[in-house]
Amino acid sequence: MPKVKxxxxxxxxxxxxxxxxxxxLLSFFMLATQFKPDxxxxxxxxxxxxxxxxxxxxxxxxxxxxxxxxxxTYDDVEKKKALFDKLNADRGIGLTDNEIRTLNKAMESGxxxxxxxxxxxxxxSKEELQRVQQPGxxxxxxxxxxxxxxxxxxxxxxxxxxxxxVMLKGDNDANYPTFINVxxxxxxxxxxxxxxxxxxxxxxxxTYLYDARSSGKKDKK
Amino acid sequence: MADIDTGGGGGGHKxxxxxxxxxxxxxxxxxxxxxxxxxxxITFFIxxxxxxxxxxxxxxxxDDTVKSEDQNKAKESGALTIMxxxxxxxxxxxxxxxDDGSNFxxxxxxxxxxxxxxxxxxxxxxxxxxxxxxxxDLVVVIKPNEESNFKNTVDIIDEMTINGVKKYALxxxxxxENMLIKTTEGTAK
Numbered sequence: 060m061p062k063v064k065x066x067x068x069x070x071x072x073x074x075x076x077x078x079x080x081x082x083x084l085l086s087f088f089m090l091a092t093q094f095k096p097d098x099x100x101x102x103x104x105x106x107x108x109x110x111x112x113x114x115x116x117x118x119x120x121x122x123x124x125x126x127x128x129x130x131x132t133y134d135d136v137e138k139k140k141a142l143f144d145k146l147n148a149d150r151g152i153g154l155t156d157n158e159i160r161t162l163n164k165a166m167e168s169g170x171x172x173x174x175x176x177x178x179x180x181x182x183x184s185k186e187e188l189q190r191v192q193q194p195g196x197x198x199x200x201x202x203x204x205x206x207x208x209x210x211x212x213x214x215x216x217x218x219x220x221x222x223x224x225v226m227l228k229g230d231n232d233a234n235y236p237t238f239i240n241v242x243x244x245x246x247x248x249x250x251x252x253x254x255x256x257x258x259x260x261x262x263x264x265x266t267y268l269y270d271a272r273s274s275g276k277k278d279k280k
Numbered sequence: 281m282a283d284i285d286t287g288g289g290g291g292g293h294k295x296x297x298x299x300x301x302x303x304x305x306x307x308x309x310x311x312x313x314x315x316x317x318x319x320x321x322i323t324f325f326i327x328x329x330x331x332x333x334x335x336x337x338x339x340x341x342x343d344d345t346v347k348s349e350d351q352n353k354a355k356e357s358g359a360l361t362i363m364x365x366x367x368x369x370x371x372x373x374x375x376x377x378x379d380d381g382s383n384f385x386x387x388x389x390x391x392x393x394x395x396x397x398x399x400x401x402x403x404x405x406x407x408x409x410x411x412x413x414x415x416x417d418l419v420v421v422i423k424p425n426e427e428s429n430f431k432n433t434v435d436i437i438d439e440m441t442i443n444g445v446k447k448y449a450l451x452x453x454x455x456x457e458n459m460l461i462k463t464t465e466g467t468a469k
Contacts, residue, residue, distance in 0.1 A: 071308070074310070074311035074312055074314075074315055075311055077311070077315050078311045078314050078315045078318060081314075081315050081318030081319050081322065082318050084318075084322050085318050085321050085322050085325070088322055088325035088326060088329060089325055091329060092325050092328060092329040093329070093333070104334060105430065105431040105434040105435065106434075106438075107335065107337045107434055107437075107438045107441075108438055108441055108442055109335050109336065109337040109338070109438075109441065110335055111335055111336045111337070111338070112333075112335065112336065113333070113334055113335065113336045114336070123430075226336065227339075229430040229434075230430065231429065231430065231431040232429050232430070232431070233429060233430040234426070234427070234428070234429050234430070235364075235424045235425070235426060235427075235428045235429060235430065235432075235433060236426050237430075238430050238433060239452075242341060245341075246341050246343070249343075251340055251341045251342070251343055252338070252339075252340050252341075253338070253339040253340070253341070254336040254337065254338060254339070255336065255337040255338075255339050255434060256334050256335075256336060256337075257334060257335055257336075257337050257434060258334055258335070259334075259335045260438075262442055263390070263391075263400075263442065266400065266442045266443060267442065267443050267444035268441060268442045268443070268444060269442075271444070
């Protein structure tokens, strides 16, 4: 009986297609990725059913973390410079141009020091700034509420025009008094409209909002 | 790499000894390491990426410089006061707070589960009771005390959006209400 000969097939697999897929996915993720911006404080925001997007223009952001530390972030370069110049002149902090420039940069990720410590924060190097633990802007009560002064100064340099978007970003575990003190700082300055930064969440089924959304109606304001 | 060594070694000696083999170099490139690298980078980007971008929730505060005569008066039948305390506790009463505190009740977040009443069901019931006039008459007053946290505050405001409550306000808690919460929590233990 003749032996059945099994042809020896090569097991070489062409990896080109696989490679193509891998890099296609890679390029997708690279383009879709938005890196988290630097933040002075680690904050985990609560969830809400709101679906509005976050405005980025003319946005004044106040962050408060669970320890009750408060930070301000503002991205308008021109106004930021004017803001520090005015703070400097009004309070006699004695900031040099160089220190103002450092503070300008630091404000992109958040400034959270009392006015008395602005100078020492401004004299720090780039590396030191990233490591420094800021104590937060004092907001304890209406007497010692420096956030109120920040906002008053901001309104003053802007000739009374309110920033279009005032955003508040708070940690889940931040206590309520911190939140209300921050709100107070704004309402005392005549700003009553806020945007709270939250993570998206679906409307629970069987509720008014769920029915409204599934029937295709727009959310009423 | 991408194949299994099937042996067969060297491809035979057809030309006999002494004849120099002209080795044909394969143009096939082994892409396995490249695929490995690709997937490694994909994994990295998947982990660092933040897919769900945050959203903005609107909050409007009242102008507290307005004189009290000018403020909107709420109907007693349509008023619902919700108080927040520590550990996600919710307390509520409808209309006016009774002198003996008999209509002061406790609730939990979200839907009812078991004996505990959910704040969502309470709001829905209240809306049904008011019927067609609910949009106009229902006024929810939210009073977090100093022990509640930011998450609870956002959750309860969110609950207003979820249930389509048109009128609600964030108000400072009164001394009496806070005392009631404290005593309830004291006895609950």
